[in-house]
Every structure is written in C-alpha cells, then in structure tokens.
Amino acid sequence: MKRLKDFASGIYIGLIGLFLYAPILVLIILSFNNSRSRVKWRGFTFDWYVKLFANKQIKEALITTVILALASAAIAVLIGVPGALGIHAMSKRRYKVMMAFTNIPMLNADIVTGIALMLWFVHFIPLGFGSVLLAHITFNIPYVILSVMPRIQQMNISVYEATRDLGAGPVYGFFKVLLPEMMPGIISGFFMAFTMSMDDFVITYFTKGAGVNTLSTMIYGQIRKGIKPEMYALSTLIFLAVSAILLISNGISAARKAPKQNDEERI
Amino acid sequence: MNEDKVRNGNKRSLLSGPYALWIAGFTILPLIVIMKYALTDKTGAFTTANLTAIFTDPINRKALWLSLKIAVGTTLICILLSYPMVLAMKHLGLGKKGFSLFIIILPMWMNFILRVLAWQMILSNNGLLNLLLTTLGFEPVRIANTETAIMIGSVYDYLPYMMLPIFTAIMEINEDLIEAAKDLGAGGFTVFRKVIFPLSIPGLLSGFVMVFVPSMTSFVIADILGGGKLQLIGNIIEQEFTTANNWPAGSGLSVMLMLLVLISTAFTMRRKTEGRESALW
Numbered sequence: 001m002k003r004l005k006d007f008a009s010g011i012y013i014g015l016i017g018l019f020l021y022a023p024i025l026v027l028i029i030l031s032f033n034n035s036r037s038r039v040k041w042r043g044f045t046f047d048w049y050v051k052l053f054a055n056k057q058i059k060e061a062l063i064t065t066v067i068l069a070l071a072s073a074a075i076a077v078l079i080g081v082p083g084a085l086g087i088h089a090m091s092k093r094r095y096k097v098m099m100a101f102t103n104i105p106m107l108n109a110d111i112v113t114g115i116a117l118m119l120w121f122v123h124f125i126p127l128g129f130g131s132v133l134l135a136h137i138t139f140n141i142p143y144v145i146l147s148v149m150p151r152i153q154q155m156n157i158s159v160y161e162a163t164r165d166l167g168a169g170p171v172y173g174f175f176k177v178l179l180p181e182m183m184p185g186i187i188s189g190f191f192m193a194f195t196m197s198m199d200d201f202v203i204t205y206f207t208k209g210a211g212v213n214t215l216s217t218m219i220y221g222q223i224r225k226g227i228k229p230e231m232y233a234l235s236t237l238i239f240l241a242v243s244a245i246l247l248i249s250n251g252i253s254a255a256r257k258a259p260k261q262n263d264e265e266r267i
Numbered sequence: 268m269n270e271d272k273v274r275n276g277n278k279r280s281l282l283s284g285p286y287a288l289w290i291a292g293f294t295i296l297p298l299i300v301i302m303k304y305a306l307t308d309k310t311g312a313f314t315t316a317n318l319t320a321i322f323t324d325p326i327n328r329k330a331l332w333l334s335l336k337i338a339v340g341t342t343l344i345c346i347l348l349s350y351p352m353v354l355a356m357k358h359l360g361l362g363k364k365g366f367s368l369f370i371i372i373l374p375m376w377m378n379f380i381l382r383v384l385a386w387q388m389i390l391s392n393n394g395l396l397n398l399l400l401t402t403l404g405f406e407p408v409r410i411a412n413t414e415t416a417i418m419i420g421s422v423y424d425y426l427p428y429m430m431l432p433i434f435t436a437i438m439e440i441n442e443d444l445i446e447a448a449k450d451l452g453a454g455g456f457t458v459f460r461k462v463i464f465p466l467s468i469p470g471l472l473s474g475f476v477m478v479f480v481p482s483m484t485s486f487v488i489a490d491i492l493g494g495g496k497l498q499l500i501g502n503i504i505e506q507e508f509t510t511a512n513n514w515p516a517g518s519g520l521s522v523m524l525m526l527l528v529l530i531s532t533a534f535t536m537r538r539k540t541e542g543r544e545s546a547l548w
Contacts, residue, residue, distance in 0.1 A: 009355035016352050019423065020374045023385030026395065027377060079285050086283025098283065101290045104298075107476065109484035109528055111501050112521045115508060116297035119304055119518065138293040141286065201380060201487065206508070219380045223491065227384060235378050242376040246369055 024239065031232035048233040055230050065198060065214040072136035073193035080144030081186060088152045105139045113139065114206035127209025135207040140193035147189035148182055155181040304518035317519025327503060327520065334499040338483035341421045345429035345478050346471065353434045371427050379424060383491045386420045412494030420492045421482045429474035436470025437463060476532050484524060500524060
C-alpha cells in the first residue's frame with residue numbers, strides 16, 4: 001500500500017513537472033535550432049548565441065530591464081522599510097487604513113494599475129524610462145512592506161528602547177539593533193521586488209511611451225513579425241544563470257543549516 | 268510612561284511620511300484620474316455610459332463572460348492540480364527541502380511571453396502535441412485558437428501562484444495534529460477533510476487572489492493563444508488605448524473591471540492572514 005502511494009506520488013510530481021518544464025525545454029531547443037522558422041528542426045547551431053552578443057537593441061533592452069529592476073527594488077526598500085516601521089507604530093485604525101492602501105496595487109489588475117498610472121503621468125511627465133521607473137517603484141513598495149512587516153512584528157522593540165536608554169542615538173540604535181533584525185525581511189523584499197520588476201510586462205507596456213523597451217515589451221513587439229531566435233538564446237542564458245544562482249544559494253543555506261544542527265546536539 | 272510611549276509611537280509613525288506621500292501621488296491620484304476619464308465623454312461632458320458599456324455593449328458583454336469563464340476555470344483547475352501536488356511532495360518527504368520549492372519557482376524565470384509562445388507551438392494544429400499524439404497512434408486534436416488553449420496557457424502561467432501558498436500552509440501544519448487524528452482512527456481522506464484542508468484555507472485564499480485576478484484580466488495569453496479572434500475584457504481595454512484611441516471608453520471598462528475584481532476578492536481579504544514572509548525567497 002505504501003509502495004503504491006509512493007509510486008503514485010512520484011508519477012504525479014513527474015507529470016506536473018513535465019507540464020511546467022515542457023515549454024521551457026521547447027524554448028531551449030529552439031535557441032539551438034538552425035532555422036528562423038520556429039517549428040522545424042534544421043540541425044544544431046550556436047549562431048543565435050553569437051548573433052546575440054552583436055545585437056545592440058537586445059543589449060540595450062537587457063540593460064534597461066536590469067537597471068530598472070535594481071533601481072526600483074532599491075528605492076522601494078528605501079521608502080518601504082521606514083514606511084513599515086512607521087505604519088507599525090500607528091494606532092490600530094490608521095494601521096489598517098495604511099495596509100489597505102498598501103494592498104491596492106497588489107489586488108488591482110495590472111492592466112488597471114498600468115492605465116491609471118499612464119493617464120496620470122501624461123499630465124506632468126513625458127512617458128519614458130522615468131515614468132516606467134516610478135510605476136515599478138509603486139508596485140514594488142508593497143512587496144517590501146509585506147516582507148518586512150512580519151519581522152517588525154516579531155522583534156522586541158524594548159531592546160531598541162534599552163539601547164536608547166543606555167545612551168545610544170537613534171541612528172546608532174537603528175543600525176545596531178533594528179536593521180539586523182529586519183535584514184532577512186529586507187532581503188526577501190528586495191528580491192521579490194527585483195523579480196516582479198524583471199517579470200513585468202503589462203504595467204511597463206502602458207507607461208513606457210515610445211522609444212524605451214524592456215525585454216518583455218521588445219518580445220511582445222516581435223510577436224507579429226516572428227520572434228528573433230536571439231531572444232531564445234538570451235532567455236536560455238538568463239534561465240541557466242538564475243538556476244545556477246538559486247541552486248548555489250540553496251546549497252549554501254543547506255550547508256549552513258547542517259552544522260547548526262550539530263551544535264544543538266552538542267548542547 | 269504611557270504618554271511617553273504614545274509620543275514615541277507618534278514620532279516613529281512619521282517615518283512612513285514618504286510612503287504616505289507616495290501612496291497619495293501614485294496610488295490615489297491615478298485612481299481619481301481614471302475615474303474622471305471614465306465619467307466623461309469625448310467632449311468632456313459628464314456621462315455614465317462608459318461604465319455601463321461593459322453590460323450594454325454585446326461585444327463587451329461577450330468578452331466579460333469569456334473572461335469570467337476562463338478565470339473561474341483556471342482557478343478551479345489550479346486548485347485541483349495543486350493539492351495532490353503538495354500532498355505528494357509531503358508524502359515523499361520533499362516538503363522540508365528548498366529544492367522542491369525551487370522546482371516550482373524556476374519556470375517563472377523564463378520570460379512569460381516566451382513561455383506562452385512556446386505553448387502556441389506545442390498546441391498548434393501541426394505542433395508538438397499533435398506530433399506526439401499521431402506518433403503514438405492517436406487522433407490529432409484541434410485546440411489551437413480555442414478557449415481550451417487559452418485555459419491551458421492560463422493554468423500553466425498561474426499554477427505556481429496557487430501551489431506556493433498552499434505548499435507553505437500545508438507544510439506549516441503541526442505533524443502531531445495529523446498523528447493525533449490518525450490515532451483516533453481517521454483514515455487518509457478524513458485526515459485531509461478534517462485537518463489538512465481546513466488548515467490550508469489561508470493559503471488557498473491567497474492563491475485564489477493571485478490566480479483569479481490576473482487570469483480574468485490578462486490580455487497577452489488570449490492575444491497569443493486565442494489567435495486574435497477570442498477576446499477577453501483585457502484585450503478590449505488594451506485596444507481602446509492602442510488602436511481605437513478611445514481613452515474614456517477604456518477607462519470606463521477599467522474602472523468596472525476594478526470594481527468587479529474588488530467585489531469578487533473582498534471576502535478573501537477579511538480572512539487572509541496578513542504579512543507572512545513570502546514563500547518565493
């Protein structure tokens with residue numbers, strides 16, 4: 001009976017895995033396909049990878065995408081972390097109001113957020129990199145706040161107050177006591193924000209105006225004419241790089257956990 | 268002492284000043300602006316026609332109906348696929364390891380438009396699925412550019428957003444509770460119905476919000492997998508702003524869409540446990 005259950009579980013996980021990874025496999029295979037048409041296999045080639053590095057437009061879009069993600073995540077942390085600290089100190093009613101507003105960009109459909117921001121932006125700034133950055137910061141701050149808030153709720157504010165009573169200034173107390181406590185939440189918030197920004201298409205599409213392209217809007221623009229195979233090559237590279245980074249960080253955190261357990265046993 | 272604490276709290280709440288300004292400038296004002304567009308016609312006079320158009324115009328009505336169908340279907344299928352997956356992972360002891368989360372999250376790192384395009388290649392009439400079917404001796408299927416194709420693409424895209432919160436909720440269940448239920452004579456299904464499922468509801472609700480809203484409002488998936496003939500409400504709104512260039516009409520549809528989404532997710536908001544650290548990282 002247990003054997004049968006093990007077997008069924010394995011099969012099911014395998015099937016879902018196949019469903020999740022089949023399209024990715026298709027894209028990786030296409031990046032090595034010696035043909036511009038996407039359906040037929042015409043032999044193995046590295047051409048698209050070579051052409052990718054010579055393609056200025058793709059390079060520009062890639063740089064825009066990465067800078068946008070880094071900048072919007074960093075600014076979201078700078079506004080969101082003090083924001084969360086402040087909201088935490090509020091009365092219950094004001095806390096609820098602020099958290100409700102924090103949830104608006106997360107609950108609202110991307111298309112509505114994107115259009116509302118665009119209609120507002122056209123009143124005072126030209127659409128371009130700046131407007132996209134403002135939009136990305138707007139949808140990133142809630143991710144930072146929602147990751148940092150549980151940390152703030154868990155931490156013991158008395159420790160901070162004690163350091164203040166013992167003569168530490170607010171800045172010193174912040175960096176020595178509050179910041180280390182919040183750090184895991186800040187890091188996860190930053191990476192969430194970074195990921196959301198990298199992955200966004202809809203809000204960028206409506207707020208970007210002409211002239212600026214991220215990888216997503218560039219790919220969308222190519223759908224009708226046919227996707228350039230260099231794009232498959234680039235996304236394969238990004239995918240492999242991210243897999244490697246996640247695997248390594250996974251390995252590190254597993255390795256870190258193991259000795260800790262030994263310590264506990266010794267005690 | 269108490270007064271002091273209140274004063275400190277007030278002082279600390281000033282830290283959220285910049286964020287409060289940001290909310291005013293980039294959350295509230297844009298919503299006011301879109302309302303203003305929604306409530307005026309092209310000449311600038313007041314009208315509610317843009318709002319009611321979602322129900323009165325047959326094209327909009329059809330698109331809204333299809334969007335609801337796709338969203339409800341996608342959400343249900345995602346729930347039905349997620350529970351066995353999470354339970355199977357738990358059964359094989361994969362729950363505690365970061366690796367299984369990694370497997371679920373990783374596909375999200377391939378550009379989402381490219382992944383949808385890959386489905387187009389898989390599902391097209393002479394695509395990979397039919398190649399596989401005919402090689403195995405089955406009849407080919409014709410699902411390219413149908414509602415089924417949109418549904419497959421949408422389930423594919425949003426499945427991780429359902430699996431992750433359910434995964435987190437179920438892995439947090441105290442193993443003793445399950446053991447206790449078993450000791451008291453509960454069979455596998457009863458344990459699921461009486462212990463695991465009720466405790467997974469917070470995860471299910473956040474999964475619902477994260478899947479239902481985007482699958483109802485997306486326009487890219489229908490654009491690619493619907494062959495341009497099947498339109499969701501998102502496609503109509505997008506066209507009002509790009510090809511038709513009718514901002515008031517597009518704003519009216521957006522505002523109505525926002526209200527519909529808020530109404531359909533409002534009840535989950537009350538019960539959602541707030542502020543867990545994300546399962547993503």
